[in-house]
Amino acid sequence: MAESTAAVNSGMLSRLGNWLQARWQSIITAIPLFWLLLFFLAPFFIVLKISVAESLIASPPFSSLFEWGEGLLPSVSVTAENYSYLWEDDLYVRTYLSSLKIASISTLLCLLVGYPIAYAISRADGAMRYILLFLVILPFWTSFLLRVYAWMGLLADQGTFNNLLMWLGVIEKPIRLLYTQFAVYVGIVYSYLPFMILPLYANMEKLDNSMQEAAADLGARPAAGFFTVTLPLTAPGILAGCLLVFIPATGEFVIPDLLGGGNVLMIGRVLYGEFNSNHDWPVASAVAIALLIVLVLPMMLYHRVQARNAEQNT
Amino acid sequence: MTGKRSRFLLTMLCFGMAFLYIPIILMMIYSFNYSKLVPVWGGFSTRWYTTLFQSEEVWAATSLSLKIAVMNATFAVMLGTLAGLALARIHRFRGRTLFTGMISAPLVMPEVITGLSLLLLFITLNQMIGWPASRGITTITIAHITFSMAYVAIIIQSRLAGTGQDLEEAALDLGAKPFRVLWDITLPQLAPGMVAGWLLSFTLSLDDLVIASFVTGPGATTLPMLIYSRIRLGLRPDINALATIIILVVTIGVLLAGWIMLRQQKQLANRQ
Numbered sequence: 001m002a003e004s005t006a007a008v009n010s011g012m013l014s015r016l017g018n019w020l021q022a023r024w025q026s027i028i029t030a031i032p033l034f035w036l037l038l039f040f041l042a043p044f045f046i047v048l049k050i051s052v053a054e055s056l057i058a059s060p061p062f063s064s065l066f067e068w069g070e071g072l073l074p075s076v077s078v079t080a081e082n083y084s085y086l087w088e089d090d091l092y093v094r095t096y097l098s099s100l101k102i103a104s105i106s107t108l109l110c111l112l113v114g115y116p117i118a119y120a121i122s123r124a125d126g127a128m129r130y131i132l133l134f135l136v137i138l139p140f141w142t143s144f145l146l147r148v149y150a151w152m153g154l155l156a157d158q159g160t161f162n163n164l165l166m167w168l169g170v171i172e173k174p175i176r177l178l179y180t181q182f183a184v185y186v187g188i189v190y191s192y193l194p195f196m197i198l199p200l201y202a203n204m205e206k207l208d209n210s211m212q213e214a215a216a217d218l219g220a221r222p223a224a225g226f227f228t229v230t231l232p233l234t235a236p237g238i239l240a241g242c243l244l245v246f247i248p249a250t251g252e253f254v255i256p257d258l259l260g261g262g263n264v265l266m267i268g269r270v271l272y273g274e275f276n277s278n279h280d281w282p283v284a285s286a287v288a289i290a291l292l293i294v295l296v297l298p299m300m301l302y303h304r305v306q307a308r309n310a311e312q313n314t
Numbered sequence: 315m316t317g318k319r320s321r322f323l324l325t326m327l328c329f330g331m332a333f334l335y336i337p338i339i340l341m342m343i344y345s346f347n348y349s350k351l352v353p354v355w356g357g358f359s360t361r362w363y364t365t366l367f368q369s370e371e372v373w374a375a376t377s378l379s380l381k382i383a384v385m386n387a388t389f390a391v392m393l394g395t396l397a398g399l400a401l402a403r404i405h406r407f408r409g410r411t412l413f414t415g416m417i418s419a420p421l422v423m424p425e426v427i428t429g430l431s432l433l434l435l436f437i438t439l440n441q442m443i444g445w446p447a448s449r450g451i452t453t454i455t456i457a458h459i460t461f462s463m464a465y466v467a468i469i470i471q472s473r474l475a476g477t478g479q480d481l482e483e484a485a486l487d488l489g490a491k492p493f494r495v496l497w498d499i500t501l502p503q504l505a506p507g508m509v510a511g512w513l514l515s516f517t518l519s520l521d522d523l524v525i526a527s528f529v530t531g532p533g534a535t536t537l538p539m540l541i542y543s544r545i546r547l548g549l550r551p552d553i554n555a556l557a558t559i560i561i562l563v564v565t566i567g568v569l570l571a572g573w574i575m576l577r578q579q580k581q582l583a584n585r586q
Contacts, residue, residue, distance in 0.1 A: 024492045025404050032397035032463065033409060036416040039460040043431030046438050113333070116326035123323070132327070134572065139334050142564045143521050145538050146557040149545050150337035153344060156549060158353045160340055193334065222319060244422060251424020253524050258545065268426045275430060275528075285434070288427045299422060306418045 044292075051285035052078045082286035091265075092287070096294060098265040102181070102256075103249040106188035110196040110245050111238065113189065118200035118237075122207070133201065140194040148187055148258050155183050155259070179261030187255040192248070196241040203237025236305065243302040247295055267291055338561060345554035353549070362555040371540060372556065379520055379537040382451060386458040387515040391508050393459065394466025394515075398507075399500070401467060402474035420464040429528030432457045436529060449531030457529045458519040465518065466511035473507040474500075506575055513571055517564065 086092045121132045139147060154160045155177040162174040177183055211233065215225040253268035260266065267287065275284040345363075349356030366372055397417060400407070407413075420428065436446055436453050446453055481503075485495045523538035530539070544550050 024496070025400075025407065028396050029400040029404060029407050029413070032393045032400065032467070033413055035393055035460070035463070036397075036413070039432065039435070039456060040416050040420065041412075043435040046434045047427075047431045050434055113326075113330060116323055117330040120323040120327040123320075132331075135331060135334070138565065138568060139338065141517050141568050142338070142561050143538070143541075143557070145521070145523050145541055146341070146553075146560060147338065149541070149553065149557065150341040152545065153341055153353060153549055153554075154337055156353060158351065160353060163353065190333065190337070193330075247422040248424055251426050253424075253426050254542075268424060271426045271430065272524075281434070284430060288430050291424065292427060295424070299419060302422055303415055303418050307414065 047285045047288055050282055051082055051289045052080065053282050054079050054081065082282045083290070085283060086286055086290055092270070092290075095265040095267050095270050096290070099250050099267040100294070102184060102188070102264070102266060103246050103252075106185055106192070106249055107196075107242050107246040109185065109189045110192055111242060114193055114196035114200060114241065115234075115238075118197045118204055121197070121201055122204035136194050136197050136201075144191060145254060147191060148254055151183065151187055151190065151259060152178060155186070178259065179263050181260070181264050183259040184256050184264050184266075187259040188245075188249050188252065191255065192245040195244040199240035199244060200234065200237040203234050203240070207233055236309070240302070240305050240309070243298055243305065247298050247302065250295060251291055341554055342558045342561065345551065345558040347551060347554075350551060351549075362551045363559075365552050366555050366559075369552075371535075372537075375535050375537045375540040378451065378534060382455050382458060382526075382536065383516045383519040385455050386462055386519040387512045389455075389459045390462035390466050390515040391512045394463035394511055395470050395501075395504065395508055397463060397467035398470025398474060398504075399496075401471045403479075403500075417464050417467050420461040421468070423461075425522075425524035426528075428461065429457070429525040432460070432525070433528045449529060450534035453529045453531070454526045454534065454536065457525050458515075458522060461525070462515035462518050465514050466508075469507050469511045469514070470504060473504060477503055506578065509571070509575070513567075 117136070121129060121136070124132055152159075156162070157174045157176070157178065159178070161177060162171070165171045166174070207230075211229050212225055215229045216222070220228065251268040251271075252266060253272050256264050256266040256269045257272075260269075271284055271287045271291070274280050274287060278284075344353065344355075346358050346360065347355055348359035348361065397413075401414065401417065432453075433449075436449060439445055440447070481499050482495050485499055486492070490498075521538065522536075523542050526536050527539055527542075530536070535543075541553055541556065545553055
């Protein structure tokens with residue numbers, strides 16, 4: 001009796017084994033796909049749903065979307081109030097515009113600082129190249145929050161910069177550096193610089209010098225050679241780096257909060273405040289959806305750049 | 315002419331490295347400042363380290379963060395490796411476009427959006443099926459796995475793209491079953507990528523403030539949340555001390571990991 005059960009079991013096991021073997025591809029894909037659908041995609045639909053709900057003083061603080069009435073069909077209550085509130089309130093529109101402006105200028109500054117550094121690294125030889133690359137990556141591994149904090153120490157009224165400038169006699173009284181737009185720009189460029197340098201480096205590493213040399217041999221001045229040969233060849237790296245900086249910088253919370261204080265309008269900080277201080281979840285959700293709409297084009301562009309780079313590697 | 319250009323590049327390089335490192339180094343120096351006012355030098359002292367080690371809050375937050383980081387890294391490597399395999403080796407399956415999109419999006423998604431959306435998911439799930447009953451270590455770990463696995467998937471995918479499929483095909487031709495090939499051939503090739511992915515996931519989790527702040531519940535304060543609540547109101551010498559310790563540990567860890575990987579690569583190269 002026991003033997004026959006065991007035989008049936010092992011038969012089933014081997015059948016299960018065969019079934020698994022035949023479907024290994026589906027299994028490998030299904031597990032991460034399921035995880036991402038549940039914890040990455042589904043949440044956006046919930047945010048979308050709550051953004052069209054009415055806010056209530058309750059827990060959770062929003063009206064439910066579906067009411068199972070007497071009929072078979074649920075009655076749906078949708079309101080665009082939260083969105084019209086965003087549109088009509090001057091503060092939100094100004095905040096979105098200000099976030100986009102700060103993110104664009106910081107991205108440009110990152111590019112201006114990062115491009116020559118990436119180029120210099122890609123032209124360094126042997127061990128030096130790896131040491132420099134390591135030095136660029138290392139801050140990325142250490143805490144983001146602490147690197148922003150480090151700038152609070154530099155920029156404070158009695159911070160290092162003010163002390164240095166006063167010691168040099170450039171200024172007599174401390175100037176306001178912390179809690180200004182300037183501090184936010186510095187913070188973003190500082191924190192996101194590795195994200196600009198790495199894709200640029202990856203792109204420049206593959207370039208060979210012969211094109212630039214050919215241009216020089218044909219009599220192109222260095223500047224002309226740079227703008228007509230090097231710059232176009234590194235365009236994919238520039239695009240990838242700029243998007244990697246611009247998209248997260250637009251929604252940045254920590255940097256405007258710690259370095260900008262209340263003086264710099266950025267949408268990530270407004271969203272956080274709307275949620276944590278005002279407990280207005282529907283408005284916070286509408287702010288998030290509006291931010292996603294603003295960022296959807298750059299995100300799709302980034303996705304295409306990524307896909308193209310992945311293809312080129314295979 | 316080239317001399318001028320390389321001088322410019324060298325200047326930019328030095329400027330860039332100074333820009334990256336001077337703030338960190340100054341922060342570390344001021345952790346040894348006796349004065350309570352961070353930027354005013356009051357003599358050398360290690361009193362802030364003593365304060366730090368005596369703080370139970372700091373220990374509790376550190377241990378919570380480490381627990382989350384280890385669980386996150388382990389699960390993220392498992393899920394991310396599967397995702398990377400799917401992306402690099404299975405060229406056609408239903409939902410592939412959606413899948414690649416969901417892998418590349420978390421890398422650039424603003425944290426406030428990810429945090430808000432996951433919190434709302436957890437609340438909705440709680441209302442529908444009663445899980446998660448409370449928010450804290452589990453919800454933070456799930457949130458971290460979701461973005462960490464995307465990083466792991468990309469590391470694994472690029473590693474697989476760089477290695478040929480010859481060995482795998484040969485094994486399949488010789489009659490090995492797919493799982494056997496995966497276990498004996500593909501996974502050992504991926505081991506360095508998985509180690510790198512684990513370390514990256516571990517540090518990403520230790521580093522996260524925004525997403526954890528959204529999905530946490532009462533009582534669960536991670537280390538970044540503790541640091542943030544203290545530095546919001548200004549400079550704190552004990553945080554300088556904490557920063558110094560964290561940065562030193564991370565630097566040693568990265569150097570060690572890099573050295574081990576380099577040695578393994580050399581051994582592999584010698585064998586071939």
